[in-house]
Amino acid sequence: MTAAGEEIYQLVERLYPLCRSITGDGVRATLKIVDEYVPLQVHEVPTGTRVLDWTVPQEWNIRDAYIADAAGNRVVDFAASNLHVLGYSVPVAATMPLDELRGHLHTLPEHPSWVPYRTSYYQPEWGFCLAQETLDAMPDGEYQVRIDSTLADGHLTYAEHVVPGQVADEVIVSCHVCHPSLANDNVAGIAVATYLARSLAERTPWYTYRFLFAPGTIGAITWLARNADRVNGASPAPGAPPGRRPGEEPRAGGRVRHGLVLACAGDPGQLTYKQSRRGDAEIDRVMRHVLLASDRPHRVAEFTPYGYDERQFCSPGFDLGVGSLSRTPYAGYPEYHTSADDLAFVSPEALADTLAVCLEAFSVLDRNRRYVNLSPYGEPQLGRRGLYESLGGRSDAKQAQMAMLWVLSLSDGEHSLLDVAQRSGLPFDTVADAADALHGAGLIKA
Amino acid sequence: MTAAGEEIYQLVERLYPLCRSITGDGVRATLKIVDEYVPLQVHEVPTGTRVLDWTVPQEWNIRDAYIADAAGNRVVDFAASNLHVLGYSVPVAATMPLDELRGHLHTLPEHPSWVPYRTSYYQPEWGFCLAQETLDAMPDGEYQVRIDSTLADGHLTYAEHVVPGQVADEVIVSCHVCHPSLANDNVAGIAVATYLARSLAERTPWYTYRFLFAPGTIGAITWLARNADRVNGASPAPGAPPGRRPGEEPRAGGRVRHGLVLACAGDPGQLTYKQSRRGDAEIDRVMRHVLLASDRPHRVAEFTPYGYDERQFCSPGFDLGVGSLSRTPYAGYPEYHTSADDLAFVSPEALADTLAVCLEAFSVLDRNRRYVNLSPYGEPQLGRRGLYESLGGRSDAKQAQMAMLWVLSLSDGEHSLLDVAQRSGLPFDTVADAADALHGAGLIKA
Amino acid sequence: MTAAGEEIYQLVERLYPLCRSITGDGVRATLKIVDEYVPLQVHEVPTGTRVLDWTVPQEWNIRDAYIADAAGNRVVDFAASNLHVLGYSVPVAATMPLDELRGHLHTLPEHPSWVPYRTSYYQPEWGFCLAQETLDAMPDGEYQVRIDSTLADGHLTYAEHVVPGQVADEVIVSCHVCHPSLANDNVAGIAVATYLARSLAERTPWYTYRFLFAPGTIGAITWLARNADRVNGASPAPGAPPGRRPGEEPRAGGRVRHGLVLACAGDPGQLTYKQSRRGDAEIDRVMRHVLLASDRPHRVAEFTPYGYDERQFCSPGFDLGVGSLSRTPYAGYPEYHTSADDLAFVSPEALADTLAVCLEAFSVLDRNRRYVNLSPYGEPQLGRRGLYESLGGRSDAKQAQMAMLWVLSLSDGEHSLLDVAQRSGLPFDTVADAADALHGAGLIKA
Structure with a gap:
C-alpha cells in the first residue's frame, strides 16, 4: 500500500496548485489531469440552466490579483497563493486608503500566519484573504487593488467516470472539485477517488461504480437534475440486488443503490464515516462493519444535513443510501479552510489507508447477497456433497464449516451475508466463501 | 414566577380548610372559589346514575363529629380537623366503652402525633382518625361518639373550564377534588390547574384545553361516561393534528388528543412524570423532552395501573395519551394521606415550578407539527429567498440556519418538529422558529 | 427434590453401561429400560429410508473388540469400556505391527489417562480409542486387532412418549440416545426427560407434551420427516393457543408449538439455556423469565446452528420455537466426549435442579395466555364483585390487587400474562392467579 500511497500523493501534488472554483478553467485543468489516470466524460452545463431549485451561475475566471503599496510592491499577490482572492470576486481596479480597504480583507487573528479561504458565490463582492501578520505590517496609506477576474455567461463543468460492473445498478462515488489550493479539502478526495476507480476496474466489480467529479452543492445538484431516472425511486427494495443472467447485457437504466462522498481523505486523523440520512442503509451497515472489523480506530457519525454533497444525495426527495467518508471531518481541524491545509498536511500513508478502506467496503458491498436455502427442512447432508472435504486444506476449516451452517x-x-457475518461473528469473507461453496453445490440460490 | 407562586399558594390557603369528599357541599364550596379565578361549568349528576361499570353513590355531608369523654370534653373534634372523621362515615350517636370504640379508631403508631386520612366509600362504616398520642392519653371508660352526617340521594359534583384553542381537538388537564385538608394531595393540584388555565388563556393556544375538576375515580369515570364522543377512538392518527383553516370556526366535536393529570403539585420534591399506558404518546415524548431540556432534576416513571385518574383515562378501552405530573408521587412521602400534608408542606416555589413546566410542555405540544418539504429534491436555495439574511440579527444565527436545514x-x-429537535440536538423553539420561517417562505406545508 | 435427584441418578446408573450408537441394539436396550418408567411407542425405520435430505444408514451392532499383544493379552478391550471402539467401526480381524496400527488409534495426549469418544458414521472406517498412557506402554511389535461388528441393513430406532394435555397442541421434549457410556452427554438428558414426563403426567398439563428419545441428527431428521403435518406451518399465530371446549376431545392434529432439547443435564455447572433461532419465541421468553426469576446463576446463549437437535428443529424450513437446556453446554467442559464423563461427573442435585427448572418453565408456558378485558372503559368496580375481599386472607394481598389491575x-x-408479569414486575403466578380470579368474575375472556 505504501507504493499506492506515494502514487496518490504525487497526484495530489499535481492538482494542488490549480485555482479551482465552482466554475471556470481551474476545474477544467483539474479534470484534464485526472483524465490521464482514468478516462473522464466531461459535461459543460450553460449558465442560466435551471437545476432543481437552483440556476447555474455565471462562470468565474481569474488571471491576476494583488494589493500593492504606494511604492508598487505587491503585499498580497494571487500569484503566490490562489487563496488570497475571495472566491468569485467581481473585478476591481482601484486605489484606496487602508481603512476603506479593510472592509474587503479577511484574516485569521487566531492563526496570524495563515491565510483563510473565503468565497462569495451568490453575493457580488470582492475581497482579499491574507495573513494577519501581513495586514499588521501594512502601514496606513493608499493601496492599489486589482482583481483581474471575469464573471460571465459560460458553463459549469463536471465529469464522470464509470467502472462497469456485472449489474447495471450503481454505486456512486462523489468528490467535490471546487476548492483551490487546499490539499486535504479536497485534492486528497479527488486523488483517492481516481485511484479507487483504477483499482475497482482491475476486479470487475458486481455493481457498476460511477465516479462524479463535480463542484460542491451546485455540481451535485446539477448532476441530480440531469440524472433523475437514475436516482428517483432509488431506494432498493429489501431484497437482493437484481443480478445479471449469464450472457445478459447490463441493463441500460441502472439505478443508484449506494454511494459514498469522499472528502478530507488525506489528513493524519482517524477515519470518520458519516452515515446516510437513513442511518441503516446498506452502505451504512457495510462501512460500520468494515471499520469495526478492521480494528482501525475510527468514528461513526450520525447524519446531519450539513457537510458535503451527501446533503444533496440524502435530501428527502432522493433519500439515497449515500454516506460520507473522511478522515478528520470538515471543520474538525484548525487547518480547515486555511493555507495550512497544504501538501504537508496530507500523507501517502493516510491516502493509502483511505483507499484501502474504500476497497474493503466495496468488496463487502459487492459480495453482500441474500440467499434462499433450497434444502431448508433439517440440515442438508454436507458430507455427501463433499463440502466437508472441501475444507480439508484450510487452516480455518472449523470456521468455514460453521459459516456453511450459518449461511444455511x-x-x-431475509438475511444478507452481512447479517450472517454479524450474527455469527465470523469474518465476512469466510461467510461469503461458504455461500459460494453452497451455491456451487446447489444448496442455496440467490 | 415568584409572584405567581405566591398567588397560587394563597389559593391553596383558601381551599385547604374545606372538608371535601367524593360528593357533597365541600366539593361545591371548592368549585365556587375556583370559579372566582376561572369561570367553571359545574355539573351535578344524580345518585344512582350508571356511569360505565359504576353507579353514582349517595351524597355525603357532615356537620359535626366528636368523641367526648365522660366529662363531656371533646378529645377528638371534627371542628379541629376534618381528617378526624373517616370519610363517608354513616351517622352515629352512641356511648360506649373505649374497648368497643377502638374498633372504629385509626391511628399511625409510627407517627404518633399525626392524624391519618381514611375513607370507606363503598362499605357502610363509621370511624375516627386521631393521633396515636391522643389515643394513648385516653383513659378507659365510657365515651360519647357522635357523627352528624347524612348519606342520602343527591348528586356527584364536578366542573369543567375550557380554554378555547385554534383547533377543536383537546388537551385535558385533570385534578381530583375529593380530598379534605391535605395540602399537597390535592389542593396544590387544583390551584396549579387553576393558574395554568389562566396562563393558557393569555396565549390563545393551538389546542383547546379542557380543565376537569372532579372527585377521584368516580368523577373521572362519570366524565368519561358522559363524554364518550370526545374520547372514543381518540388515539390520534400519526399525522399532524387537523388545523383550522383561516376564517373557519373551531369544530364542535373536538376530541381528546392529549392529557395530563395533576396531583401532588406543591411538595419540595423533584418533578415526576408518569407516562401514559402507551409510553410513547406525544404527551410522553413532550414531557420527557421538556424535563430533560430544562435541566431540572426529575424522574420519569413507567405507567402503572395504580395512582390517580390516569388509571381511568388510560384504561385499555380508552387508552388515551394521558400522563400524570407530580412532584413526589403518591405514597412516596411519609406525610402522604396524613395531617402532616399541611400548608407547611407545600411552597410557592414548588407550585410555581410545577406551573412553569406545564406551560413549557404545552408550548411544545402546541407547536409540534409534521411538515412536508415542498422542495425535497436537493436543498432549496435559501439565500435567494432571504432566509439567510433573516438570521442576520440573531445571536444563534448558526443554530437557526442548522435548524432550517434539519427541518427541510x-x-x-413522518417526523414531527419534536423529532427534528431530538435528532438534531437543537432547542425545540429554534426548530419551531425555523419551521415558521420556512413555512412563511412557502418551502414546507403542514 | 433430593429424593427425585436420587431416583434420576439411579436411572442414569442403569443406562450408563449400555453401548449405544445411532442405530442398533444398544438403543433398543436403552428404550426398554426407559419404558419401565414411562410407556414408550418405539419406531423402527428401515435402512435406506429417505428422510429429508438424508438416508437411514445401515444398522451397526458390536459384540466384541480388542487389541491383543503378541502374548495374547488384551491391552485394549471393548468389554472394559465401549468407548474403546470407534463408533460404527467396520469389522476387522488382523495382525499388524504397532506402526501400522497407529493410524487407527485415537488418544488424548493432553489428558493421558482418558479415553476419547470418536465415531465415523458416514465414512467406512475402523479404529480404537485408548488412553495415551496405554499407548505409551505398548511396545513395538505385532498386535492382533479384532472388531466383531456388523454393519447391515436393519433399522433406525427411536421412541415417543406422550403426556396428554388439555389441548392437542404440543410441546416437544427431545433428547439424543446415541451416545455410549457418557454419563452427562446424554444419559443424564434421557433420565431427566423420563422423570419430567412422569411429573407432568401428575398435573394434566395444558399442552400435550411429546417426549422424543432418538439418535442425534439422523433421529431428529427421521422424526421430522415422518411428522410433517405436526411441524409444518407450526409457528404459532401471535394469539392465545386454541383452547379445548369443555367436553371436547383433544384435536387429533396437534401441532408443535414449543420445544426443548435436553442435553448435558447432570454436570455440576450452572444452567445454560440456548435460545431458538427466532430468539423471541415463547419458549425463549419463558425460559429466560424462569431462570431470571428463580435467582439461579445461569447463562442464556444465542442460537447457533451447531449443537444438538435444535439444529434440526430450528432449520429455516421448520423454524420451530425450540430451545435447548443444558448445564455446561457441549464442548464446554474438558470431560466432554471422553471417558471422564462418567458417573462421578453427574450428581443427583444437578439432575434434580434441571428437572425443577423444566417443571417451572412448563408451568409458566402452560398458564401463559392472552386475555381480553370485557370491561375496558375505565376500571371495573372490583369491590362490588367481591374481588377485593377474595384477597383478604392472602399475605400478598397488595400484590394480588396490583396484579388484577395490571391484567385488566x-x-x-396483545399482551400475554408473561408480558404482564414482566411489565409489572410481579411474580408470574400472582399474575396468573389474578387472571383466574378475573376470569371467574367474568371480567376477562381468553
Whole structure:
C-alpha cells in the first residue's frame, strides 16, 4: 500500500496548485489531469440552466490579483497563493486608503500566519484573504487593488467516470472539485477517488461504480437534475440486488443503490464515516462493519444535513443510501479552510489507508447477497456433497464449516451475508466463501 | 414566577380548610372559589346514575363529629380537623366503652402525633382518625361518639373550564377534588390547574384545553361516561393534528388528543412524570423532552395501573395519551394521606415550578407539527429567498440556519418538529422558529 | 427434590453401561429400560429410508473388540469400556505391527489417562480409542486387532412418549440416545426427560407434551420427516393457543408449538439455556423469565446452528420455537466426549435442579395466555364483585390487587400474562392467579 500511497500523493501534488472554483478553467485543468489516470466524460452545463431549485451561475475566471503599496510592491499577490482572492470576486481596479480597504480583507487573528479561504458565490463582492501578520505590517496609506477576474455567461463543468460492473445498478462515488489550493479539502478526495476507480476496474466489480467529479452543492445538484431516472425511486427494495443472467447485457437504466462522498481523505486523523440520512442503509451497515472489523480506530457519525454533497444525495426527495467518508471531518481541524491545509498536511500513508478502506467496503458491498436455502427442512447432508472435504486444506476449516451452517440457517431470503457475518461473528469473507461453496453445490440460490 | 407562586399558594390557603369528599357541599364550596379565578361549568349528576361499570353513590355531608369523654370534653373534634372523621362515615350517636370504640379508631403508631386520612366509600362504616398520642392519653371508660352526617340521594359534583384553542381537538388537564385538608394531595393540584388555565388563556393556544375538576375515580369515570364522543377512538392518527383553516370556526366535536393529570403539585420534591399506558404518546415524548431540556432534576416513571385518574383515562378501552405530573408521587412521602400534608408542606416555589413546566410542555405540544418539504429534491436555495439574511440579527444565527436545514431534511410527513429537535440536538423553539420561517417562505406545508 | 435427584441418578446408573450408537441394539436396550418408567411407542425405520435430505444408514451392532499383544493379552478391550471402539467401526480381524496400527488409534495426549469418544458414521472406517498412557506402554511389535461388528441393513430406532394435555397442541421434549457410556452427554438428558414426563403426567398439563428419545441428527431428521403435518406451518399465530371446549376431545392434529432439547443435564455447572433461532419465541421468553426469576446463576446463549437437535428443529424450513437446556453446554467442559464423563461427573442435585427448572418453565408456558378485558372503559368496580375481599386472607394481598389491575390494563388481546408479569414486575403466578380470579368474575375472556 505504501507504493499506492506515494502514487496518490504525487497526484495530489499535481492538482494542488490549480485555482479551482465552482466554475471556470481551474476545474477544467483539474479534470484534464485526472483524465490521464482514468478516462473522464466531461459535461459543460450553460449558465442560466435551471437545476432543481437552483440556476447555474455565471462562470468565474481569474488571471491576476494583488494589493500593492504606494511604492508598487505587491503585499498580497494571487500569484503566490490562489487563496488570497475571495472566491468569485467581481473585478476591481482601484486605489484606496487602508481603512476603506479593510472592509474587503479577511484574516485569521487566531492563526496570524495563515491565510483563510473565503468565497462569495451568490453575493457580488470582492475581497482579499491574507495573513494577519501581513495586514499588521501594512502601514496606513493608499493601496492599489486589482482583481483581474471575469464573471460571465459560460458553463459549469463536471465529469464522470464509470467502472462497469456485472449489474447495471450503481454505486456512486462523489468528490467535490471546487476548492483551490487546499490539499486535504479536497485534492486528497479527488486523488483517492481516481485511484479507487483504477483499482475497482482491475476486479470487475458486481455493481457498476460511477465516479462524479463535480463542484460542491451546485455540481451535485446539477448532476441530480440531469440524472433523475437514475436516482428517483432509488431506494432498493429489501431484497437482493437484481443480478445479471449469464450472457445478459447490463441493463441500460441502472439505478443508484449506494454511494459514498469522499472528502478530507488525506489528513493524519482517524477515519470518520458519516452515515446516510437513513442511518441503516446498506452502505451504512457495510462501512460500520468494515471499520469495526478492521480494528482501525475510527468514528461513526450520525447524519446531519450539513457537510458535503451527501446533503444533496440524502435530501428527502432522493433519500439515497449515500454516506460520507473522511478522515478528520470538515471543520474538525484548525487547518480547515486555511493555507495550512497544504501538501504537508496530507500523507501517502493516510491516502493509502483511505483507499484501502474504500476497497474493503466495496468488496463487502459487492459480495453482500441474500440467499434462499433450497434444502431448508433439517440440515442438508454436507458430507455427501463433499463440502466437508472441501475444507480439508484450510487452516480455518472449523470456521468455514460453521459459516456453511450459518449461511444455511439464515438463508431465508431475509438475511444478507452481512447479517450472517454479524450474527455469527465470523469474518465476512469466510461467510461469503461458504455461500459460494453452497451455491456451487446447489444448496442455496440467490 | 415568584409572584405567581405566591398567588397560587394563597389559593391553596383558601381551599385547604374545606372538608371535601367524593360528593357533597365541600366539593361545591371548592368549585365556587375556583370559579372566582376561572369561570367553571359545574355539573351535578344524580345518585344512582350508571356511569360505565359504576353507579353514582349517595351524597355525603357532615356537620359535626366528636368523641367526648365522660366529662363531656371533646378529645377528638371534627371542628379541629376534618381528617378526624373517616370519610363517608354513616351517622352515629352512641356511648360506649373505649374497648368497643377502638374498633372504629385509626391511628399511625409510627407517627404518633399525626392524624391519618381514611375513607370507606363503598362499605357502610363509621370511624375516627386521631393521633396515636391522643389515643394513648385516653383513659378507659365510657365515651360519647357522635357523627352528624347524612348519606342520602343527591348528586356527584364536578366542573369543567375550557380554554378555547385554534383547533377543536383537546388537551385535558385533570385534578381530583375529593380530598379534605391535605395540602399537597390535592389542593396544590387544583390551584396549579387553576393558574395554568389562566396562563393558557393569555396565549390563545393551538389546542383547546379542557380543565376537569372532579372527585377521584368516580368523577373521572362519570366524565368519561358522559363524554364518550370526545374520547372514543381518540388515539390520534400519526399525522399532524387537523388545523383550522383561516376564517373557519373551531369544530364542535373536538376530541381528546392529549392529557395530563395533576396531583401532588406543591411538595419540595423533584418533578415526576408518569407516562401514559402507551409510553410513547406525544404527551410522553413532550414531557420527557421538556424535563430533560430544562435541566431540572426529575424522574420519569413507567405507567402503572395504580395512582390517580390516569388509571381511568388510560384504561385499555380508552387508552388515551394521558400522563400524570407530580412532584413526589403518591405514597412516596411519609406525610402522604396524613395531617402532616399541611400548608407547611407545600411552597410557592414548588407550585410555581410545577406551573412553569406545564406551560413549557404545552408550548411544545402546541407547536409540534409534521411538515412536508415542498422542495425535497436537493436543498432549496435559501439565500435567494432571504432566509439567510433573516438570521442576520440573531445571536444563534448558526443554530437557526442548522435548524432550517434539519427541518427541510426531516420534513417528509413522518417526523414531527419534536423529532427534528431530538435528532438534531437543537432547542425545540429554534426548530419551531425555523419551521415558521420556512413555512412563511412557502418551502414546507403542514 | 433430593429424593427425585436420587431416583434420576439411579436411572442414569442403569443406562450408563449400555453401548449405544445411532442405530442398533444398544438403543433398543436403552428404550426398554426407559419404558419401565414411562410407556414408550418405539419406531423402527428401515435402512435406506429417505428422510429429508438424508438416508437411514445401515444398522451397526458390536459384540466384541480388542487389541491383543503378541502374548495374547488384551491391552485394549471393548468389554472394559465401549468407548474403546470407534463408533460404527467396520469389522476387522488382523495382525499388524504397532506402526501400522497407529493410524487407527485415537488418544488424548493432553489428558493421558482418558479415553476419547470418536465415531465415523458416514465414512467406512475402523479404529480404537485408548488412553495415551496405554499407548505409551505398548511396545513395538505385532498386535492382533479384532472388531466383531456388523454393519447391515436393519433399522433406525427411536421412541415417543406422550403426556396428554388439555389441548392437542404440543410441546416437544427431545433428547439424543446415541451416545455410549457418557454419563452427562446424554444419559443424564434421557433420565431427566423420563422423570419430567412422569411429573407432568401428575398435573394434566395444558399442552400435550411429546417426549422424543432418538439418535442425534439422523433421529431428529427421521422424526421430522415422518411428522410433517405436526411441524409444518407450526409457528404459532401471535394469539392465545386454541383452547379445548369443555367436553371436547383433544384435536387429533396437534401441532408443535414449543420445544426443548435436553442435553448435558447432570454436570455440576450452572444452567445454560440456548435460545431458538427466532430468539423471541415463547419458549425463549419463558425460559429466560424462569431462570431470571428463580435467582439461579445461569447463562442464556444465542442460537447457533451447531449443537444438538435444535439444529434440526430450528432449520429455516421448520423454524420451530425450540430451545435447548443444558448445564455446561457441549464442548464446554474438558470431560466432554471422553471417558471422564462418567458417573462421578453427574450428581443427583444437578439432575434434580434441571428437572425443577423444566417443571417451572412448563408451568409458566402452560398458564401463559392472552386475555381480553370485557370491561375496558375505565376500571371495573372490583369491590362490588367481591374481588377485593377474595384477597383478604392472602399475605400478598397488595400484590394480588396490583396484579388484577395490571391484567385488566394489559388484557387487550396483545399482551400475554408473561408480558404482564414482566411489565409489572410481579411474580408470574400472582399474575396468573389474578387472571383466574378475573376470569371467574367474568371480567376477562381468553
